[in-house]
Amino acid sequence: MFVRGLKRKCFDGEEDIEGTLAGIKAIPSYNLQRQSLLDMSLVKLQLCHMLVEPNLCRSVLIANTVRQIQEEMTQDGTWQMINTQSTGQASLDRLVSTDILCRSSREQAEGKHVPGYSTFTKDFEGDQAQDNSETMSTASSVQAPRNLQSNVWEMENPQENKGNFQKSLDQIFETLENKSPNSVEELFSEVDNSYYDLDTMLTGMMSNTKMGHCDGLETFSSPSTTTSNSNCKSDLNELDHIVEILVES
Amino acid sequence: SLAGFGELMQDVLWCFSQVKGTVDTGVTEADIISTVEFNHTGELLATGDKGGRVVIFQREQESKNQPHRRGEYNVYSTFQSHEPEFDYLKSLEIEEKINKIRWLPQQNAAYFLLSTNDKTVKLWKVSERDKRPEGYNLKDEDGRLRDPSMITVLRVPVLRPMDLMVEATPRRVFANAHTYHINSISVNSDYETYMSADDLRINLWNFEITNQSFNIVDIKPANMEELTEVITAAEFHPHHCNTFVYSSSKGTIRLCDMRTAALCDRHAKFFEEPEDPSNRSFFSEIISSISDVKFSHSGRYIMTRDYLTVKVWDLNMENRPIETYQVHDYLRSKLCSLYENDCIFDKFECVWNGSDSVIMTGSYNNFFRMFDRNTKRDVTLEASRENSKPRAILKPRKVCVGGKRRKDEISVDSLDFSKKILHTAWHPSENIIAVAATNNLYIFQDKVN
Numbered sequence: 001m002f003v004r005g006l007k008r009k010c011f012d013g014e015e016d017i018e019g020t021l022a023g024i025k026a027i028p029s030y031n032l033q034r035q036s037l038l039d040m041s042l043v044k045l046q047l048c049h050m051l052v053e054p055n056l057c058r059s060v061l062i063a064n065t066v067r068q069i070q071e072e073m074t075q076d077g078t079w080q081m082i083n084t085q086s087t088g089q090a091s092l093d094r095l096v097s098t099d100i101l102c103r104s105s106r107e108q109a110e111g112k113h114v115p116g117y118s119t120f121t122k123d124f125e126g127d128q129a130q131d132n133s134e135t136m137s138t139a140s141s142v143q144a145p146r147n148l149q150s151n152v153w154e155m156e157n158p159q160e161n162k163g164n165f166q167k168s169l170d171q172i173f174e175t176l177e178n179k180s181p182n183s184v185e186e187l188f189s190e191v192d193n194s195y196y197d198l199d200t201m202l203t204g205m206m207s208n209t210k211m212g213h214c215d216g217l218e219t220f221s222s223p224s225t226t227t228s229n230s231n232c233k234s235d236l237n238e239l240d241h242i243v244e245i246l247v248e249s
Numbered sequence: 250s251l252a253g254f255g256e257l258m259q260d261v262l263w264c265f266s267q268v269k270g271t272v273d274t275g276v277t278e279a280d281i282i283s284t285v286e287f288n289h290t291g292e293l294l295a296t297g298d299k300g301g302r303v304v305i306f307q308r309e310q311e312s313k314n315q316p317h318r319r320g321e322y323n324v325y326s327t328f329q330s331h332e333p334e335f336d337y338l339k340s341l342e343i344e345e346k347i348n349k350i351r352w353l354p355q356q357n358a359a360y361f362l363l364s365t366n367d368k369t370v371k372l373w374k375v376s377e378r379d380k381r382p383e384g385y386n387l388k389d390e391d392g393r394l395r396d397p398s399m400i401t402v403l404r405v406p407v408l409r410p411m412d413l414m415v416e417a418t419p420r421r422v423f424a425n426a427h428t429y430h431i432n433s434i435s436v437n438s439d440y441e442t443y444m445s446a447d448d449l450r451i452n453l454w455n456f457e458i459t460n461q462s463f464n465i466v467d468i469k470p471a472n473m474e475e476l477t478e479v480i481t482a483a484e485f486h487p488h489h490c491n492t493f494v495y496s497s498s499k500g501t502i503r504l505c506d507m508r509t510a511a512l513c514d515r516h517a518k519f520f521e522e523p524e525d526p527s528n529r530s531f532f533s534e535i536i537s538s539i540s541d542v543k544f545s546h547s548g549r550y551i552m553t554r555d556y557l558t559v560k561v562w563d564l565n566m567e568n569r570p571i572e573t574y575q576v577h578d579y580l581r582s583k584l585c586s587l588y589e590n591d592c593i594f595d596k597f598e599c600v601w602n603g604s605d606s607v608i609m610t611g612s613y614n615n616f617f618r619m620f621d622r623n624t625k626r627d628v629t630l631e632a633s634r635e636n637s638k639p640r641a642i643l644k645p646r647k648v649c650v651g652g653k654r655r656k657d658e659i660s661v662d663s664l665d666f667s668k669k670i671l672h673t674a675w676h677p678s679e680n681i682i683a684v685a686a687t688n689n690l691y692i693f694q695d696k697v698n
Contacts, residue, residue: 037585044591055594056449060476063477065532068534
């Protein structure tokens with residue numbers, strides 16, 4: 001899509017680089033800058049969810065930028081490099097902060113549901129330290145609050161957008177590890193179904209149930225079963241996996 | 250006097266006239282001006298702010314005793330147009346910020362304007378009251394009800410003069426028609442209808458009917474996952490009541506004819522400039538997003554504003570603009586930083602002068618730019634308190650783009666990106682401009698000999 005030489009114009013300060021030696025340095029720097037642009041864009045999309053409805057034009061433009069980067073990285077073959085240990089770590093940190101974000105917004109929206117949720121989070125924080133081999137036991141402790149969780153989701157219709165918010169945030173980070181080219185569309189679809197239209201919100205709820213608890217757990221219990229790209233859980237860190245199950249609708 | 254009407258164009262010298270608003274260094278968010286608009290005669294100038302208020306200024310009659318005052322604008326009416334609301338279904342606030350004000354042409358003694366926030370359009374009537382009735386039968390002068398059994402004589406109330414009072418009353422409220430955020434309103438040349446545009450839809454209203462509107466454009470995809478483009482601005486043609494245009498976040502303009510179909514999803518004309526491959530970057534689409542579209546007074550041209558340029562299009566030529574003006578091309582190398590601090594999403598507006606010979610738009614550092622379409626000359630001016638001595642001539646400003654900076658120039662890195670001129674207005678027939686700089690409104694006029 002782009003000629004290598006032209007790409008160097010894309011970022012600030014690149015024009016100052018002179019000479020072949022600096023030019024050679026510029027090529028890995030380009031990938032780094034592209035990656036940081038991708039990260040910045042994803043953070044921007046996340047920060048959209050404030051008290052006021054997010055600016056749709058801005059969200060669309062950022063999402064298109066993310067898609068563009070993704071397409072280029074897929075063509076470059078650099079998309080594969082994303083799923084490394086270090087990024088897994090980083091995404092875990094982000095998942096924790098997502099949890100906090102979600103809890104604070106839930107607190108204002110669902111007073112009575114909070115106790116169940118915070119009980120769960122205590123379990124989650126305790127589980128963080130566990131390694132992969134203990135995931136089966138974690139799974140069983142997860143199943144206990146699952147019913148509470150499903151109650152939360154079912155009763156949550158008017159507040160459904162908040163649940164999808166959590167879900168969409170998880171999908172944001174899932175896209176970093178998910179090699180599916182459709183992931184940006186999904187990311188964007190969840191964001192919008194939540195916020196913009198009662199009709200699509202409710203139909204979104206309907207289509208979300210395909211990724212519901214049962215599906216999640218089935219996937220978990222038989223990890224070899226992967227159906228759609230959105231259930232491509234086996235690629236993920238197991239801890240991320242547990243959070244995925246717990247916050248999916 | 251009108252500039253550029255076929256005569257040898259002398260450069261207009263712009264002078265400071267007035268500034269409205271406080272000088273406080275800390276700006277109250279609610280005072281930030283979000284829209285500016287002259288009415289059709291230029292007698293009135295309206296501003297809307299983030300706090301949902303509308304302030305209308307009226308030009309005073311020119312006095313022979315003080316010819317140099319050239320008709321100053323003074324506050325005529327202030328009212329709260331919109332209040333903050335809470336959408337309980339979505340658990341989201343609806344801002345009271347006034348996105349746009351549009352005047353209706355005057356048809357009687359009262360003035361009418363449309364003001365809108367993200368969701369609701371309101372029609373306001375602004376009228377003067379300088380008489381009041383006195384001598385009611387059933388109540389006395391204090392307003393207290395009189396005992397009917399005590400009344401022995403009937404009288405006819407008479408109108409007596411009183412101090413001038415300007416009242417603003419909401420005559421219509423056009424609500425619940427927009428799922429997304431309203432970015433534009435435009436009064437049709439038939440004066441009976443108007444349109445309101447949000448990110449994905451455009452609705453047509455009749456002024457008399459508030460519980461119904463016709464949807465004339467809908468670009469919402471069946472599957473929201475496929476959404477890649479939104480509507481950014483829309484306007485009716487100034488003379489042809491069946492024609493309107495709307496711009497998009499992908500830098501395109503569509504002209505639609507309402508006679509062809511009820512739902513104008515198919516455009517009659519499609520304006521798009523082919524992309525310049527040498528300038529391609531990850532930010533290309535964002536900077537091509539059109540933030541404003543305006544018909545010329547003649548109706549022959551449209552002007553669009555994107556992040557770095559203003560373009561003039563001939564309605565008869567769809568494949569490229571006839572003129573392109575660089576507003577602040579020195580920002581092209583800073584796009585990544587401007588993306589990071591969100592400035593790249595700033596929506597600048599643009600305006601024509603009365604004769605369509607000069608166009609104006611804002612920039613950063615409280616700079617605004619004017620482009621003369623005939624002489625091809627342009628000027629950068631600044632709205633600041635330092636240049637606010639009465640009738641002081643504004644000195645042209647220059648941004649230094651590298652190399653040695655001259656004494657009066659300012660370097661790109663010194664620009665204040667928090668001081669942005671997004672909203673400006675040009676008097677319909679005179680060289681008077683209104684420039685909104687955050688919470689201050691500047692009025693400039695051309696030099697009077």
